[in-house]
Amino acid sequence: MPHVSVVFTDLDGTLLDHETYQPGPALPALRELLAEGVAVYFCSAKTWTEQTVIAAELDVAVGFIVENGAAVYEPDGSATVFGTPYRLVRRKLAEAAATVGARVRGYGDMPVSEVMRHTGLDADRAEYARKREYTESFIIESGDSYELGQAMAIRGLRLQRGSRFWTAQGEHDKGQAVGHVIARFGDSVESYGLGDYDNDIGMLNAVDTPMLVQLPDGSWRDLPVEDMIRLDGVGPAGWRSGADLVLRRHSR
Ligand SMILES: [Mg+2]
Incomplete structure (x- = not known):
């Protein structure tokens, strides 16, 4: 039976290069995940407008967790709001x-x-x-x-x-929004998170498989998250390795 897999990803410093804001080697990997039926959600402090512009530029159909978990926008456009106006x-x-x-x-x-x-x-x-x-x-x-x-x-x-x-x-965080999405997928879902820094802790603690890309200086941020996988590669290069891991498990 094919797995149901969902990937949550931070943007700045993770999917997108810290300096250039470009996905580089992560873009073909992202497209491959989507082509294999893996659901992907952007998850960052950025607004809906910022995130949808990035998705349009990359030409990918993803979900959006915006403004630190204030709202979840599904790929079909439906929304769940946790934030305060x-x-x-x-x-x-x-x-x-x-x-x-x-x-x-x-x-x-x-x-x-x-x-x-x-x-x-x-x-x-x-x-x-x-x-x-x-x-x-x-x-x-x-x-x-x-x-x-x-x-x-x-x-x-x-x-x-x-x-x-x-x-x-208001009283919301990325982890709560990620948990909401995972619950909607049901019990058999495998969830993955990709991040680079402290503001990803909530997201990474809410998934089955938390993954960390390298910072520009080649180190990994020390975060209080159990069973973290440290990926080889700075930002988008590490993201590519993480996507490979997801694809291997998804098609197994
Ligand atoms: Mg980041």
Whole structure:
């Protein structure tokens, strides 16, 4: 009997090269997985718009877990939402900041040019990144991040630290969204996860077979995930090895 297999993958630094944002050797591997009937879901902090643009550029039919697990979009377009609406996140963030005397500035306060300056994205991609539905990325201009986090928690918001921005979001994470997708596939599904960094921990802990690609310096990030497979290859090159492993098990 053929296996049912599903692959969840991070984008930046994993499917896509850290510097060039290109999939390189991972693209033919991704196409092969899909051709063999393996279901693939992008799973990242990126918005629906960013992820669907990437899928269209790569010409692949995949599912999307967007904005840190805020929503799952199936390949057929149906959606399950776990996140809090963006306007409500912004309002609660502003309230929390006001109570602790902090000044925050989010994507929703920034013109595209300012997002470009912070991220290095071109104008189109900065615009896609601004099309947020459930989470707000922001900088703290003044004030204490710990106090802000406390005031946000009272209002049902989580504060997360990223490399460039802080993020405000509701009570959701990538692991919960991945678990939801796996449950829909039923008991016999084999699930795989591909990631590179700390923000993939929830996703990797939710799958049967967690896999880690190498960082640009050739090392693997040390993550608290059991039975992790360390793939040879930086980013997309490691991804290619992971896809080969999935294909071998899928067709067995
Ligand atoms: Mg990554």
